[in-house]
Amino acid sequence: MTPHILIIEDDSSIAELQRDYLESHQMQVTMMHNGFQGVQEALQTEYDLIIVDVMLPSMDGFEICRRIREKKDVPIMIVSAKKEEIDKIRGLGLGIDDYITKPFSPSELVARVKAHMKRYEQLKGAxxxxxxxxxxxxxxxxxxxxxxxxxxxxxxxxxxxxxxxxxxxxxxxxxxxxxxxxxxxxxxxxxxxxxxxxxxxxxxxxxxxxxxxxxxxxxxxxxxxxxxxxx
Incomplete structure (x- = not known):
C-alpha cells in the first residue's frame, strides 16, 4: 500500500519540494498550509507520517505536535529553521520522532521518512x-x-x-x-x-x-x- 504523508508547511515552495521528492519515491502526499487546518486534517485522516514546520500561521508547530500526539501515535517529524537546542528539547519532549533544521537535502528528508515508517511498522508488529x-x-x-x-x-x-x-x-x-x-x-x-x-x-x-x-x-x-x- 502506498504510504500517505501529511505536510503542514506555510511556505508553498518548500512544501512542494518536499512533496515532489516524496512522490518520486512512491509516496502519496497531502499538503496543508495553515496550522489549525493541519491539525484538523491530521486528526480526521489516517497518515503514515506527518511533517510539521515550526513557524505557521494560526498555530505553531509545537502546539500542532502536542494536539496530534494526544490523539495519535503516528510518526511526527518537525522541520524548522530554528537550530537552538532548547527548541529541539521542546519538540522531543512533546513526543516527536525527529527534528530537522533547515536547510536540509531532500534526499535526507526522504531517507528519514522511510526510516521512521519502517521503525513504526516494526513496533506495530512487536x-x-x-x-x-x-x-x-x-x-x-x-x-x-x-x-x-x-x-x-x-x-x-x-x-x-x-x-x-x-x-x-x-x-x-x-x-x-x-x-x-x-x-x-x-x-x-x-x-x-x-x-x-x-x-x-x-x-x-x-x-x-x-x-x-x-x-x-x-x-x-x-x-x-x-x-x-x-x-
Whole structure:
C-alpha cells in the first residue's frame, strides 16, 4: 500500500519540494498550509507520517505536535529553521520522532521518512507480542505499551518507551549513542544526531526519579555510552 504523508508547511515552495521528492519515491502526499487546518486534517485522516514546520500561521508547530500526539501515535517529524537546542528539547519532549533544521537535502528528508515508517511498522508488529519485561522495579508491558514503576503507571512518549524497552531487552550491555540512534531511529545511512539520544535518556531518567525510583538503572558509561545495569 502506498504510504500517505501529511505536510503542514506555510511556505508553498518548500512544501512542494518536499512533496515532489516524496512522490518520486512512491509516496502519496497531502499538503496543508495553515496550522489549525493541519491539525484538523491530521486528526480526521489516517497518515503514515506527518511533517510539521515550526513557524505557521494560526498555530505553531509545537502546539500542532502536542494536539496530534494526544490523539495519535503516528510518526511526527518537525522541520524548522530554528537550530537552538532548547527548541529541539521542546519538540522531543512533546513526543516527536525527529527534528530537522533547515536547510536540509531532500534526499535526507526522504531517507528519514522511510526510516521512521519502517521503525513504526516494526513496533506495530512487536505490539502483538503479549510479553512483559520487569527489571529493577520497572515493568514494561509491550502489548499495551505501558510502563509501571513501583506498580504505578508512568507516562512516556512513544520514543521514550522505545528507548526504555530496548534497554530492558538488552541489559548490562554498553551501547554508544551512535548505536542507540541507529537501533531506535533506524537510520544506518545517516549521520546520527546523538543529541536526540541524550535528550531522550535524560527525560526517561527524570521520569523514573519523579516516580520515586531510588536507583536509576540507566547508567552513563563515560567515554562509551549507556547501560541498563541490573546488578
Amino acid at each position: 505490539e502483538q507480542r503479549e510479553d512483559i519485561l520487569t527489571l529493577k522495579n520497572i515493568t514494561v508491558d509491550r502489548a499495551a505499551r505501558k510502563v509501571f514503576v513501583l506498580n504505578q503507571e508512568v507516562t512516556l512518549t512513544t520514543k521514550e518507551f522505545d528507548v526504555l524497552a530496548f534497554f530492558m531487552e538488552n541489559p548490562n550491555r554498553v551501547w554508544t549513542k551512535e548505536q542507540l540512534f541507529r537501533q531506535l531511529w533506524y537510520m544506518d545511512d545517516l549521520d546520527g544526531d546523538v543529541f536526540t539520544v541524550v535528550v531522550h535518556v535524560g527525560r526517561i531518567r527524570d521520569k523514573l526519579k519523579k516516580a520515586n525510583l531510588s536507583e536509576i538503572p540507566i547508567e552513563t558509561v563515560w567515554g562509551s555510552g549507556y547501560r541498563f545495569n541490573t546488578d
